[in-house]
Amino acid sequence: MNGGRLYGVGLGPGDPELVTVKAARLVAAAPVVAYHSARHGRSIARSIAAPYLRPEQIEEALVYPVTTEDSADYRGVIEEHYDAWAARLAAHLDAGRDVVVLCEGDPLFYGSYMHMHKRLSTRYRTEVVPGVTSVAGASAVLGRPLVERDEILTVLPGTLDADVLAERLATTDSAAVMKLGRTFGKVRDALERAGRLDEAWYVERATTAGERVAPLSDVDPATVPYFSIALLPSRVHDETAARLAETPPDAGHEGEVVVVGLGPAGRDWLTPEAQAALAAADDLVGYGPYLARVPHNPRQRRHASDNRVEAERAEFALSLARDGRRVAVVSSGDPGVFAMAAAVLEVAAEPQWKDLPVRVLPGLTAAQAVASRVGAPLGHDFCVLSLSDRLKPWDVITARLEAAARADLVIAVYNPGSKSRTWQVEAAKAVLLRHRAADTPVVVGRDVGGPQESVRVVRLADLEPSEVDMRTLLIVGSSQTRRLDRDGSAPVVWTPRRYPA
Secondary structure, three states: OOOOEEEEEEOEOOOHHHOOHHHHHHHHHOOEEEEEEOOOOOOHHHHHHHHHOOOOOEEEEEEOOOOHHHOOOHHHHHHHHHHHHHHHHHHHHHOOOOEEEEEOEOOOOOOOOHHHHHHHOOOOEEEEEOOOOHHHHHHHHHOOOOOOOOOOEEEEEOOOOHHHHHHHHHHOOEEEEEOOHHHHHHHHHHHHHOOOHHHOEEEEOOOOOOOEEEEHHHOOHHHOOOOEEEEEOOHHHHHHHHHHHHOOOOOOOOOEEEEEEOEOOOHHHOOHHHHHHHHHOOEEEEEHHHHOOOOOOOOOEEEEEOOOOHHHHHHHHHHHHHOOOEEEEEEOEOOOOOOHHHHHHHHHOOHHHOOOOEEEEOOOOHHHHHHHHHEEOOOOOEEEEEOOOOOOOHHHHHHHHHHHHHOOOEEEEEOOOOOOOOOHHHHHHHHHHOOOOOOOEEEEEEOOOOOOOEEEEEEHHHOOHHHOOOOEEEEEOOOOOEEEEEOOEEEEEEOOOOOOO
8 A cells, every 4th residue: 555644543532632642743744634623613522632733734634514404315415525525635645645533532432533443554654543432531520430340231223213211211221322412312311211311321522621410310302412421320330339338337347467577678579468468568667777677658657766675566456456547567678587477476465466467477588599690509408597686695695606507508697787787707717717728618698688789799718898798698608509700700609519429
């Protein structure tokens, strides 16, 4: 096919802001813009598109010569004009000029464009740009869905025979009746015969400045224009909405506590399950810096606290749940790894809380995050150990560290140091060097996933305790852990899955 391209462009129900981005672009770029109008010359489609038109564009006004009440042979007369209009547009297309035919609503939904489409689409390249239908616009203006669940929507032209209208309206779930104007009286009578008049709504010139919405039974037939619609909205929606109006949204709602793992940093590390729990919560409880990672929602109450009051935080969350609140207790990484899940469950085991539901949602751990940055250092047996001696004696930590080192496990070390704990890393290093070679790879990961992320791989003998803090995690390799240095990029560290016999 040669020549220009024909576009049928839907402009929506009337509001120029409901014109799609694509439609606006095509209208503004087209050399030729065509539109239909009645004999008075005013075109609704052109008025919608006016913000996007340019003075230098060629405009083809396709003026209807008659209306149905003015002609005994309306169909014959109008078909002749469709042929003539198609020939006018074909002349532009043959000359290589693209033509945009404007159409209110959607071009292929009772749209005037379709008459050009069936005459020209077999001869020229053609594209149809859908638009918001008048039915969709009227439903939105009414603020009532047309169908819900398994309901069936029937779209009817008001020009149908009265008996057919009444029969269709009586047997369908929901309906939209178009082409009112002079047919309005017949449509109203059909709704009454179908026993549906009390359900029916009238929407005129939806989404425009002249918009009017009213119960259909209250509308004077003499005031009804062609661009209006009769609607029978969803019965299911009306029934469920009525029941909901009688019941407060939170009636019978049971409170619960959900302990949520946020992952090591940022939304990208958050699981969909955890994200859904955070969105559903009424209250968010947690250590201040972790709570700050959850986007603010004015519907929710936030309760930040210090990191050293885990039991108090857990009891507070449970007390909120007892009052019917949905509470999310946030925790960095995975809540079950040196985090809030154990604290909440320990308090929840007390008699006064035992009937309150508590759920734990996993999160990506810091060990996994750090390991991923260098490869697979946790590829074989490993253990996870905290160097913090706030909740257990240092001699217990030393004994466990010694046992893990003797067992030749890769060791992920949490809480290695802080401002007040400055000697533990050096002491742990000394224990490890009694069982590991000096050149054992150690991954030093800090703020992984955060803005100050730093990941290095050093020899165990070169591990510098002063460079380690609470935001750092260490992964100490086993005797089998391997390091591969590559030119211009970070080293790769992995522990083979096969252990030598």
